Amino acid sequence: MKDSVINPPVSRADIGYFSGLGVSVVHNEEQLEAKFNVDALGKYHGSAQVALFPTSTLQVSDILTYCNQRGISVVTQGGNSGVCGGAIAHQGEVILSLRDMNKVRDMDVISGVLVAESGCVLEDLDNYAQKQGYTVPVDLGARKKCMIGGNVSTNAGGLRYLRYGSMHGSVLGLEVVLPDGRILDSLFTLKKDASGYDIKQLFIGAEGTLGVVTAVAISLAPKPRASQLAVLGLQDFSKIQRAFVLARQNLGEIVSAFEFWEKRCNELVVEYESYDSPLSNSHEFYVLIETRGSCLRHDMEKLDTFLECLRGEELIDESRVVRDAEDMDKTWLFRSQMAHAHSKSGHMHVYDFSLPSKHQYELLVAVKGHLEQAGLYGKPGMPVSDVTIFGHVGDDNIHLQVIAQEFGGVVEEAMEPWVYEWVGSHGGSVAAEHGLGSHKGQFLKYSKSPVLIETMKSIKQLLDPKNIMNPGKHVSRA
Amino acid sequence: MKDSVINPPVSRADIGYFSGLGVSVVHNEEQLEAKFNVDALGKYHGSAQVALFPTSTLQVSDILTYCNQRGISVVTQGGNSGVCGGAIAHQGEVILSLRDMNKVRDMDVISGVLVAESGCVLEDLDNYAQKQGYTVPVDLGARKKCMIGGNVSTNAGGLRYLRYGSMHGSVLGLEVVLPDGRILDSLFTLKKDASGYDIKQLFIGAEGTLGVVTAVAISLAPKPRASQLAVLGLQDFSKIQRAFVLARQNLGEIVSAFEFWEKRCNELVVEYESYDSPLSNSHEFYVLIETRGSCLRHDMEKLDTFLECLRGEELIDESRVVRDAEDMDKTWLFRSQMAHAHSKSGHMHVYDFSLPSKHQYELLVAVKGHLEQAGLYGKPGMPVSDVTIFGHVGDDNIHLQVIAQEFGGVVEEAMEPWVYEWVGSHGGSVAAEHGLGSHKGQFLKYSKSPVLIETMKSIKQLLDPKNIMNPGKHVSRA
Numbered sequence: 022m023k024d025s026v027i028n029p030p031v032s033r034a035d036i037g038y039f040s041g042l043g044v045s046v047v048h049n050e051e052q053l054e055a056k057f058n059v060d061a062l063g064k065y066h067g068s069a070q071v072a073l074f075p076t077s078t079l080q081v082s083d084i085l086t087y088c089n090q091r092g093i094s095v096v097t098q099g100g101n102s103g104v105c106g107g108a109i110a111h112q113g114e115v116i117l118s119l120r121d122m123n124k125v126r127d128m129d130v131i132s133g134v135l136v137a138e139s140g141c142v143l144e145d146l147d148n149y150a151q152k153q154g155y156t157v158p159v160d161l162g163a164r165k166k167c168m169i170g171g172n173v174s175t176n177a178g179g180l181r182y183l184r185y186g187s188m189h190g191s192v193l194g195l196e197v198v199l200p201d202g203r204i205l206d207s208l209f210t211l212k213k214d215a216s217g218y219d220i221k222q223l224f225i226g227a228e229g230t231l232g233v234v235t236a237v238a239i240s241l242a243p244k245p246r247a248s249q250l251a252v253l254g255l256q257d258f259s260k261i262q263r264a265f266v267l268a269r270q271n272l273g274e275i276v277s278a279f280e281f282w283e284k285r286c287n288e289l290v291v292e293y294e295s296y297d298s299p300l301s302n303s304h305e306f307y308v309l310i311e312t313r314g315s316c317l318r319h320d321m322e323k324l325d326t327f328l329e330c331l332r333g334e335e336l337i338d339e340s341r342v343v344r345d346a347e348d349m350d351k352t353w354l355f356r357s358q359m360a361h362a363h364s365k366s367g368h369m370h371v372y373d374f375s376l377p378s379k380h381q382y383e384l385l386v387a388v389k390g391h392l393e394q395a396g397l398y399g400k401p402g403m404p405v406s407d408v409t410i411f412g413h414v415g416d417d418n419i420h421l422q423v424i425a426q427e428f429g430g431v432v433e434e435a436m437e438p439w440v441y442e443w444v445g446s447h448g449g450s451v452a453a454e455h456g457l458g459s460h461k462g463q464f465l466k467y468s469k470s471p472v473l474i475e476t477m478k479s480i481k482q483l484l485d486p487k488n489i490m491n492p493g494k495h496v497s498r499a
Numbered sequence: 500m501k502d503s504v505i506n507p508p509v510s511r512a513d514i515g516y517f518s519g520l521g522v523s524v525v526h527n528e529e530q531l532e533a534k535f536n537v538d539a540l541g542k543y544h545g546s547a548q549v550a551l552f553p554t555s556t557l558q559v560s561d562i563l564t565y566c567n568q569r570g571i572s573v574v575t576q577g578g579n580s581g582v583c584g585g586a587i588a589h590q591g592e593v594i595l596s597l598r599d600m601n602k603v604r605d606m607d608v609i610s611g612v613l614v615a616e617s618g619c620v621l622e623d624l625d626n627y628a629q630k631q632g633y634t635v636p637v638d639l640g641a642r643k644k645c646m647i648g649g650n651v652s653t654n655a656g657g658l659r660y661l662r663y664g665s666m667h668g669s670v671l672g673l674e675v676v677l678p679d680g681r682i683l684d685s686l687f688t689l690k691k692d693a694s695g696y697d698i699k700q701l702f703i704g705a706e707g708t709l710g711v712v713t714a715v716a717i718s719l720a721p722k723p724r725a726s727q728l729a730v731l732g733l734q735d736f737s738k739i740q741r742a743f744v745l746a747r748q749n750l751g752e753i754v755s756a757f758e759f760w761e762k763r764c765n766e767l768v769v770e771y772e773s774y775d776s777p778l779s780n781s782h783e784f785y786v787l788i789e790t791r792g793s794c795l796r797h798d799m800e801k802l803d804t805f806l807e808c809l810r811g812e813e814l815i816d817e818s819r820v821v822r823d824a825e826d827m828d829k830t831w832l833f834r835s836q837m838a839h840a841h842s843k844s845g846h847m848h849v850y851d852f853s854l855p856s857k858h859q860y861e862l863l864v865a866v867k868g869h870l871e872q873a874g875l876y877g878k879p880g881m882p883v884s885d886v887t888i889f890g891h892v893g894d895d896n897i898h899l900q901v902i903a904q905e906f907g908g909v910v911e912e913a914m915e916p917w918v919y920e921w922v923g924s925h926g927g928s929v930a931a932e933h934g935l936g937s938h939k940g941q942f943l944k945y946s947k948s949p950v951l952i953e954t955m956k957s958i959k960q961l962l963d964p965k966n967i968m969n970p971g972k973h974v975s976r977a
Contacts, residue, residue: 190668
């Protein structure tokens, strides 16, 4: 399998062929650079000479048939909101943007199953679903930009995973164009299916390395009739864990999100986004809890009982309940802009781990210690200005930010592979919800066994023998 | 790929080798016939000469290494409660029983993740989980017999799918021994993971054709603090569908099961199991709704409001709310014994389909008409005594029973492939939760596209090139 590819320059004949299919083609360097050859954080830069904008599955099939025959590599792009370089054409690949495949194909209002093309923007899709009495079971900070095909391809987790679970459960069917142009129609819309291998699962989280996801059938959740938030201020990390156990007991089926962040994260959002802190006082840790239910009166009572419980066990120093719609939006925005605030404060090395909750705070202490020892952090003027964590409690998903004066360099050298090794040896995964992208495949060995990695590679070889789909990324780097 | 196999007779040397591993071996014909060479309904008969009972993953690995080298085919067996012949050694394969691998390996009481060996009986596992404040998110009628490894391998759906969703979402990790004996350690216990292809998904529903699942990591649901049932009597099928929509709106997050059955099913349970009908009067259709929540007072109020709604729209003729624990057990037992009652009344041809709800009743009418036209049903003494449906509303999963004087014969000839074609052409799946087993692979083409079936077969070829795992079944028959 070719792991590193010098892609043949796209010829006039190639462009002529693509145009002849009726596909929009962009090959203006400036346009490419501004929108398609750079990632959301400005960290990864690509060198695609051409971006294609098919409007139908058949066009995607024609494009891949052509590229496969000629060994032209392809990078699929959705909203280009990824932070791991997975959608960037590092080696001059052709960019296949799904932006113009953005139709809702079907919506069953009885069963709550939506069939949408990959280019539908997540927020638009959720607005559409809400009008029919449902909500899309995945939500994340990039909702205004990311697209459902990309959500599937990166196995997006997000803010309400705790309630609605994984894409592997909620995606019922996929339409995929295989690398050789064949259309794999697996766009099943019924909930139970035990007829053969569940092939579509392979494309969930494949980051465009096995084919192009062109449409998604997804089981929606009923739109909640009632929602409320509580923001808590706490003194130490162990109290967050205890609060989570009490939330599951007292809020039970209505808890839909349980987020935490630490003091410095709060300060960065206040400083760089000019938002008000959601609490009056400053705390070591903050927790944001959301409930979604079908009866506000019941949910209010449950939340009050839960907060009583927290106070009874002296777990919290401050709490605020938010029930006003505008205030809820503002509070969520504060949480959603956290990564953005970090990236404004410097060059953000972002890490996205699954880690048993008992090791999460330990990770922060270990990273700070490691960087201090390396002489990179702890004193003014040093390369690292901040090391922070925030995350999704209950999903065991933690984001670690190391803010530096530049991308890469001594900071990356000190951090990697050290931090991946640390996470792997503490039972974690090197990628929880951001994916492997172009960079992290090499660290997969720290959290996955050799037989598992071999099996992944054999699947890649089976479905993409010419290695034209997103070459040199993901498990190809493992 | 060899689709039909004449298995070499197991030699004394083979038995000597297996015994030498410390594995229990049964090769007494009577014992084999009584327990391992016949399925739950007495429909499928096998011809295994030997059954092996490993107690460790390493033993399973040694057995498969040996069998793979010698081309000895293997059928994996759990509780042997399947109804599609998937666990039966039709061609004299070696039976690999996971019965003695029945330890709980780990339980995290904070995150609610359980790691159990495949031979754990589902009910035992749920009892264990309940003691820790959790419940296993899958439940089915065979709970006293079926084992968690078999539940995973058949992608079991069951009674509370509506609430807890699919195995593809709740199984976090698997340990699998590949056909060549390599151990695929994918026993991940954290909830989010976006690092490479989710290989374990392939084994969920593979019915032992790709390897042996030896252990399962599963995300449990919190044990409900409150539970209640409502049984409804209704006049026609469309009212069930409307009641379901109202249940999702009014009961929202607490509805955990929504089952229906028709009049004749009710009569059969009363007649053959000697249970009292759950309602005083006789009705065309019955619905059983379960709620599971964290506050009984709230849940009672929600259920009352919902029943008011049903009465307001004149959807129901009778209703009974059950809150007494013993009465709840009895009511559930009535539902659980439905298949058993059918099988006592004659030879049960059981069909398990996913079908859009709007076509479910239509199916019953079509089948009755078809069998009448064939002169097989409708008058006393004809080969078919009963045709019934019951199922899981909201999962689009319907069970069709055709009760005949014998298995196979003219009834099967009249029904197949006709009924599979009918289901496929109405947007359904030929297998919803029972699996393909030894018989249904040939009908897969009615609900899955050729490219999808080709891809499934290529996966089988990739992982089991010598075709030793459950040969001639599942997608190999497609």
